[in-house]
Amino acid sequence: MPARSKAQQEAAGVALAAKRGEAKVGDLKGASKEMYDSMSEKELEEFASTKRKSLPEHVSKRH
Numbered sequence: 001m002p003a004r005s006k007a008q009q010e011a012a013g014v015a016l017a018a019k020r021g022e023a024k025v026g027d028l029k030g031a032s033k034e035m036y037d038s039m040s041e042k043e044l045e046e047f048a049s050t051k052r053k054s055l056p057e058h059v060s061k062r063h
Contacts, residue, residue: 012048
């Protein structure tokens, strides 16, 4: 499943770095922390690898 916004794609990249031990888990906050806790490394790779060119900066939350 691809990321829906640039912010989501970036948060996934930060969470992925933490999963791989390239960043400190303690430094995560907000969406990247939630993604780290709830997604597998493979899922994070899919989100982080989404092409950013056609993505909006942010997408409003759906309830």
